[in-house]
Amino acid sequence: MKPFTAITIAGSDSGGGAGIQADIKTFEEWEVYGMSVLTSLTAQNTTGVQDIHHVPVSFIEAQLGSIEEDLPMNVIKSGMVATKEAAKVVGNWIARQHIPYVCDPVMVSASGHPLMEEETRAALSEYLFPHASVVTPNIPEAETLLDMEIKTEEDMEEAARKFVDRLGAKGALVKGGHLNGEAVDVLYDGGIIRTYREDRISTENTHGTGCTYASAIAANLAMGRTLPFAVEYAKNYITEAIRHSFDIGSGSGPTNHWAHRKERVR
Numbered sequence: 355m356k357p358f359t360a361i362t363i364a365g366s367d368s369g370g371g372a373g374i375q376a377d378i379k380t381f382e383e384w385e386v387y388g389m390s391v392l393t394s395l396t397a398q399n400t401t402g403v404q405d406i407h408h409v410p411v412s413f414i415e416a417q418l419g420s421i422e423e424d425l426p427m428n429v430i431k432s433g434m435v436a437t438k439e440a441a442k443v444v445g446n447w448i449a450r451q452h453i454p455y456v457c458d459p460v461m462v463s464a465s466g467h468p469l470m471e472e473e474t475r476a477a478l479s480e481y482l483f484p485h486a487s488v489v490t491p492n493i494p495e496a497e498t499l500l501d502m503e504i505k506t507e508e509d510m511e512e513a514a515r516k517f518v519d520r521l522g523a524k525g526a527l528v529k530g531g532h533l534n535g536e537a538v539d540v541l542y543d544g545g546i547i548r549t550y551r552e553d554r555i556s557t558e559n560t561h562g563t564g565c566t567y568a569s570a571i572a573a574n575l576a577m578g579r580t581l582p583f584a585v586e587y588a589k590n591y592i593t594e595a596i597r598h599s600f601d602i603g604s605g606s607g608p609t610n611h612w613a614h615r616k617e618r619v620r
């Protein structure tokens with residue numbers, strides 16, 4: 355049997371809610387075989403990030419090479435890529451793969467800890483976005499990367515268009531988790547604008563939502579679904595993961611990666 359496969363290039367969250375751990379848990383729930391390239395190690399829990407250690411760029415390259423020379427890949431997902439040197443190596447490697455790529459431009463943890471060096475911002479646009487089937491910024495990330503304010507759904511639409519028209523991504527999904535009201539996300543794929551809308555769930559336990567959502571999109575692309583359908587399935591998945599999130603730790607608890615088994619969202 356040959357499964358669909360996905361590779362995540364991201365940081366480790368020792369607390370298990372975000373980063374590589376969230377990505378692999380999500381791939382598994384979609385029955386997609388997960389592989390990982392670690393870019394940074396974080397000492398992290400539900401209250402915040404206590405320490406960060408960046409993996410040497412030569413070792414990031416070694417991990418990419420090990421996978422490339424032996425294992426099949428249907429999709430690439432990236433998360434925390436903290437330095438411009440790492441962004442360059444990862445971007446140049448992705449350019450050679452010619453498979454769908456989901457780029458989650460992780461900049462700051464929900465607890466407010468920077469997960470990317472400031473000078474890396476320009477490197478994301480230069481090395482990663484041009485290869486992305488879709489970039490998945492949250493509102494603060496989109497505001498920083500585009501140097502604009504986002505307060506309304508119309509602003510989200512404008513931002514999504516800019517990621518494609520100005521920064522060269524093939525698609526952009528601007529996530530509205532940080533706005534008030536409904537949980538609305540806006541997708542632009544270079545053609546039309548699509549909106550994904552769910553009621554906001556009242557919970558503090560949303561640690562890892564961005565990583566989990568992007569990985570669910572990647573898993574669906576690995577299975578051959580189109581981007582709009584991949585986002586639709588992933589939106590249902592993340593909504594149930596938040597609805598049934600775990601009240602563990604004394605900070606913002608993690609989402610529940612197996613919640614869909616109760617709700618049958620697949």
Ligand SMILES: Nc1ncnc2c1ncn2[C@@H]1O[C@H](COP(=O)(O)OP(=O)(O)O)[C@@H](O)[C@H]1O
Nearest residue numbers: 492529530531532537538553554555563564567
């Ligand atoms: N309280 C919530 N209730 C329902 N959906 C939410 C809630 N918070 C975030 N979401 C959804 O979770 C996904 C991740 O969004 P967001 O929180 O903006 O990203 P990030 O985790 O990268 O900051 C989006 O689909 C967003 O609409």
Ligand SMILES: Cc1ncc(COP(=O)(O)OP(=O)(O)O)c(N)n1
Nearest residue numbers: 365372373463464561562563564565
């Ligand atoms: C190692 C690592 N990578 C990414 C994040 C950010 O996770 P995300 O799902 O975007 O959001 P929060 O969990 O921070 O709300 C992280 N914390 N750690």
